[in-house]
Amino acid sequence: MRQALVMMVLAVAASQASAQVSSETVLDSTGYATTMVRNNSAEVLDVEVELRHGAVTKERIDLGERVKAVVSPSRFQLAPGESQLVRLLLREPLAADSVIRLVTTLTPRDAREISRTDGGAAAQLRFATRLVTRVRAQ
C-alpha cells in the first residue's frame, strides 16, 4: 500500500513538471528583460515568478533574498497551452559578480485525489514545481 502510494506520488509529480521557461534570461544595460512562461500540461497552473539573489557553494546555488525588481506580472494563471510574457526590470544596482536566479513556481489549480480508504478518508496532493533558471546581465 505504502509502495503504491509512493509510486502514485512520483507519477503525479512527474506530470506537473510540464511547463516551459527560458533557460537563460539576459538583462540589457538598463536592467530590463522579458521571458515567456508556457503551460505545456493539461491542467490550469497558478504561476508565481520572482527574482532572487543566489550564492554559489560547492557547485550548487543557494537562493537568497528577493531582488528589488519589477516582475510583471508576478502572479498569474495559465490554462493548458497558454503562454504569458513576463517583464523584468531591476530596481537595484548589481555587482559584477552577482548571481541572480529567476524562480518560477507552478502549482496546479486543482488538487489531485490519490488515495481513498474504505472509511471515507482521502488524500489529496498539490505539487508546486519550482523552476530555477539563470539570469545574467548583458
Next chain:
Amino acid sequence: MVLLIAWSALPATLRGQESDSLLVEVRLAGVGRLMLMAEPVGRSLRLPAEPIFALAGRGAPPAPAATLEELEGLLGITVIWSPRQLLVTLQDPFATLPSNRARVDRLRAEAAGRGGGAVPGRYAGWFGGITMDDRREALADLGYALGWAQARVSHSTISGTAWSASANPIRPLWLSYAHRPVGGSQVRARVVIPHGWVSADYRGRKFGVDGAATLGPVVVYASSRDRFAVTWRGAVDVQVGHAGNRSAVRVSFGPVDPSPISMPMVY
C-alpha cells in the same frame, strides 16, 4: 475527512507596491513605444495619460490617468489590450493622431523624393522591351536590376544608343548617370531628408538644384531653373506654379494627388 497535503512550500504572499501593477508596452506602430506601469481595473487597465498623449502628438491630457476605454474616447482611436503579451496597441489606421499624420507626411515626402532608377529590393533580374511606332521606327531596351541598383541600355533607330545606371547605396541617397547621343550626359544625386528631398544634377554643362518639403497638407517645390510650385492637398487640391515667365493655378479633385513637382500649365 479529507486531508489536503502540500508536498512543497506553496508560494509566499507577495508584498510590495508592484504586486498588482503591470509593466506594459504601449505601441503606436511606426511612431514609437513606451514602457509604463499600469494598474489593472477589472478586465481593463488604468495608465498614465501624459506620456501616451505625448506619443500621440496631442497636448496635455484632461486627467493624469485614463483607462483604455477613456483613452479610446479621448484620442478617437481603437485601443487594444493584449494581456498575454503585456501590450497596449494604439490603432490609428486613418492617421488621425498628429504624430501618425506627421509620419504619413514624411513617408509621402520620401516617396516623392525617390526618382526613377533603382527599384525596390524585391525586384531583381533582367528586364527589357521593344517599342515600334507607325513610322516603323523602333526602340529596344535591356537592363538588369539588383534591387538597390540597376543598369539599362537602349537603342533607338532615331537617336542611337543610350545607357543609364542608378543606385540607392544607402536609404536616403539616390544616384544616377545617363548618357544619350542627343542631350549628352546627366549626373544626378537625390537625398531624402525629413519631410522632403533635395536633388542636384549636372546636364548640358549646367548645374541645377531642386528641392521639395512637405508641411502637413502643403508641399513646396523649388528649382534653380526658375521654377517653383506650391501644392495644397485637401478635399480640393490647389496648386500654384511658376516656370520661366509663366505662372498658373490649378484646382483639382479626385483620388489622384497632383504631382508637387509638375507645373500647372495651359497647352
